[in-house]
Amino acid sequence: xxxxxxxxxxxxxxxxxxxxxxxxxxxxxxxxxxxxxxxxxxxxxxxxxxxxxxxxxxxxxxxxxxxxxxxxxxxxxxxxxxxxxxxxxxxxxxxxxxxxxxxxxxxxxxxxxxxxxxxxxxxxxxxxxxxxxxxxxxxxxxxxxxxxxxxxxxxxxxxxxxxxxxxxxxxxxxxxxxxxxxxxxxxxxxxxxxxxxxxxxxxxxxxxxxxxxxxxxxxxxxxxxxxxxxxxxxxxxxxxxxxxxxxxxxxxxxxxxx
Amino acid sequence: xxxxxxxxxxxxxxxxxxxxxxxxxxxxxxxxxxxxxxxxxxxxxxxxxxxxxxxxxxxxxxxxxxxxxxxxxxxxxxxxxxxxxxxxxxxxxxxxxxxxxxxxxxxxxxxxxxxxxxxxxxxxxxxxxxxxxxxxxxxxxxxxxxxxxxxxxxxxxxxxxxxxxxxxxxxxxxxxxxxxxxxxxxxxxxxxxxxxxxxxxxxxxxxxxxxxxxxxxxxxxxxxxxxxxxxxxxxxxxxxxxxxxxxxxxxxxxxxxxxxxxxxxxxxxxxxxxxxxxxxxxxxxxxxxxxxxxxxxxxxxxxxxxxxxxxxxxxxxxxxxxxxxxxxxxxxxxxxxxxxxxxxxxxxxxxxxxxxxxxxxxxxxxxxxx
Numbered sequence: 001x002x003x004x005x006x007x008x009x010x011x012x013x014x015x016x017x018x019x020x021x022x023x024x025x026x027x028x029x030x031x032x033x034x035x036x037x038x039x040x041x042x043x044x045x046x047x048x049x050x051x052x053x054x055x056x057x058x059x060x061x062x063x064x065x066x067x068x069x070x071x072x073x074x075x076x077x078x079x080x081x082x083x084x085x086x087x088x089x090x091x092x093x094x095x096x097x098x099x100x101x102x103x104x105x106x107x108x109x110x111x112x113x114x115x116x117x118x119x120x121x122x123x124x125x126x127x128x129x130x131x132x133x134x135x136x137x138x139x140x141x142x143x144x145x146x147x148x149x150x151x152x153x154x155x156x157x158x159x160x161x162x163x164x165x166x167x168x169x170x171x172x173x174x175x176x177x178x179x180x181x182x183x184x185x186x187x188x189x190x191x192x193x194x195x196x197x198x199x200x201x202x203x204x205x206x207x208x209x210x211x212x213x214x215x216x217x218x219x220x221x222x223x224x225x226x227x228x229x230x231x232x233x234x235x236x237x238x239x240x241x242x243x244x245x246x247x248x249x250x251x252x253x254x255x256x257x258x
Numbered sequence: 259x260x261x262x263x264x265x266x267x268x269x270x271x272x273x274x275x276x277x278x279x280x281x282x283x284x285x286x287x288x289x290x291x292x293x294x295x296x297x298x299x300x301x302x303x304x305x306x307x308x309x310x311x312x313x314x315x316x317x318x319x320x321x322x323x324x325x326x327x328x329x330x331x332x333x334x335x336x337x338x339x340x341x342x343x344x345x346x347x348x349x350x351x352x353x354x355x356x357x358x359x360x361x362x363x364x365x366x367x368x369x370x371x372x373x374x375x376x377x378x379x380x381x382x383x384x385x386x387x388x389x390x391x392x393x394x395x396x397x398x399x400x401x402x403x404x405x406x407x408x409x410x411x412x413x414x415x416x417x418x419x420x421x422x423x424x425x426x427x428x429x430x431x432x433x434x435x436x437x438x439x440x441x442x443x444x445x446x447x448x449x450x451x452x453x454x455x456x457x458x459x460x461x462x463x464x465x466x467x468x469x470x471x472x473x474x475x476x477x478x479x480x481x482x483x484x485x486x487x488x489x490x491x492x493x494x495x496x497x498x499x500x501x502x503x504x505x506x507x508x509x510x511x512x513x514x515x516x517x518x519x520x521x522x523x524x525x526x527x528x529x530x531x532x533x534x535x536x537x538x539x540x541x542x543x544x545x546x547x548x549x550x551x552x553x554x555x556x557x558x559x560x561x562x563x564x565x566x567x568x569x570x571x572x573x574x575x576x577x578x579x580x581x582x583x584x585x586x587x588x589x590x591x592x593x594x595x596x597x598x599x600x601x602x603x604x605x606x607x608x609x610x611x612x613x614x615x616x617x618x619x620x621x622x623x624x625x626x627x628x
Binding site: 016017018019020023024027061062063129130131155157200201202205206235236238239242243246250 | 410411412539545546547548549550551552570571572573574576577578580581586589591
């Protein structure tokens with residue numbers, strides 16, 4: 001089996017460790033004999049309809065958001081078609097914001113998004129920085145195989161406050177950290193198989209259930225229902241649990257000082 | 259005594275007490291704790307100390323090379339017998355600066371020198387300018403290290419520019435011409451050193467030193483031989499000898515610093531020497547460890563002997579090594595630093611290497627020095 005993953009704007013949107021997600025997807029696919037080809041697509045480069053089975057995009061600084069927003073408008077129709085076809089797409093931080101309706105930066109005009117996710121983002125003075133643990137949305141939980149944890153753990157660093165038009169479309173509920181806006185306890189968003197969130201860290205290596213879910217969705221679209229061969233994920237789950245424990249400790253009013 | 263003087267004295271006393279307790283209980287660790295206490299009692303405490311002592315200050319900031327530059331300048335000043343205070347422990351937040359002042363001041367708040375060399379974190383520059391009112395501000399460079407503390411790079415540059423308005427009118431700003439990001443900075447008395455292309459870390463610090471000496475109007479004879487004779491600064495390639503074996507300790511804080519070490523090891527054919535990496539995620543380390551996914555650990559793929567992995571985020575690091583393609587049996591996960599260090603000691607080989615983030619480096623340094 002073969003999959004093509006489009007990495008959208010790897011040069012422009014590549015803040016801190018986003019590449020770890022690509023490494024994880026490739027590693028976990030290839031351990032199962034699935035060939036995963038990573039195709040970088042930069043600003044100004046074409047994105048053809050139906051040319052990919054998976055998509056990933058990371059985050060950038062405000063300035064880079066302007067460029068990304070402009071280029072995304074040219075790719076909007078292709079991305080929409082992919083969303084309708086159920087292609088799994090994972091967008092983190094900056095790209096999550098631009099997959100919504102718009103991003104209003106602190107200075108300057110509103111940046112248009114592609115509107116795949118029913119959300120919008122407004123920059124805030126206060127940055128939301130720290131470990132982030134969320135409990136997966138129940139509707140999603142039931143579709144994930146081999147659910148050893150119903151949490152996702154990562155690290156957030158954003159000034160934007162994201163608001164969902166419908167809270168039930170959240171990727172999950174905040175357990176520790178700020179999430180979308182620090183107020184309504186939602187984190188991320190999901191529609192069809194398009195996912196957006198603020199979790200980097202990198203997200204997928206230490207959340208193998210979610211990484212496998214994306215691979216499974218991509219394979220199912222292309223080849224029909226599949227069941228992924230389990231891997232030896234001892235280290236992955238150790239890292240997952242350790243990161244959750246560390247986040248809990250650092251969120252504790254007293255323990256954090258020790 | 260005015261009430262402001264009393265506040266200064268009380269904060270100093272509290273800091274001194276904290277220092278005393280830190281000595282009794284080394285597990286409290288932080289050299290920064292006394293300073294943290296003084297500042298929380300009086301947020302302008304540093305400023306008051308500066309005014310009281312008429313302390314002249316040089317602030318050195320930037321992502322890479324500030325410790326080396328401050329260290330070089332310190333040694334040159336020592337050689338020509340100029341007294342100064344320097345936050346040599348490398349704790350470069352305001353609390354670190356305050357701790358150094360507490361350490362050096364007598365009970366009346368008097369300092370033994372009237373010149374301070376302050377190595378200051380990029381995010382702390384605005385505060386440091388307000389409190390220290392420096393004569394010279396030197397900026398080495400800016401790259402995406404520890405974004406968790408200050409958000410975006412553009413924001414940092416903006417904040418620096420904004421904070422220049424609090425500089426004393428006659429202050430000098432010295433900027434590395436080799437970093438294009440810094441080109442937008444402006445100030446009435448601004449000069450650039452280096453220029454052209456970025457060549458090499460050590461050379462960068464050397465050029466910065468020359469610029470500082472020029473700004474201070476100091477002419478030093480035989481500068482090069484003096485610098486050559488210096489041992490490496492704190493945790494930057496320091497070598498320790500234990501039972502005839504040598505241990506080299508290096509600070510790592512971003513992908514660039516890690517990748518430099520791989521290049522050095524590969525160049526010298528030392529890829530298969532015992533290696534311990536300790537990753538912590540305290541404030542001084544950077545609380546976000548995502549950057550390890552940008553390190554070229556794939557360069558170690560052909561290693562034949564284990565890598566010992568330790569620290570508060572040991573599991574993240576072990577996972578990174580696994581995904582870089584290292585054989586699982588070569589990843590020795592040992593989160594406890596004492597155990598990890600003992601494991602390293604038992605490894606065969608005459609030369610051993612330790613790479614660690616800031617607080618981890620300090621921990622290992624204590625073990626190595628014992």
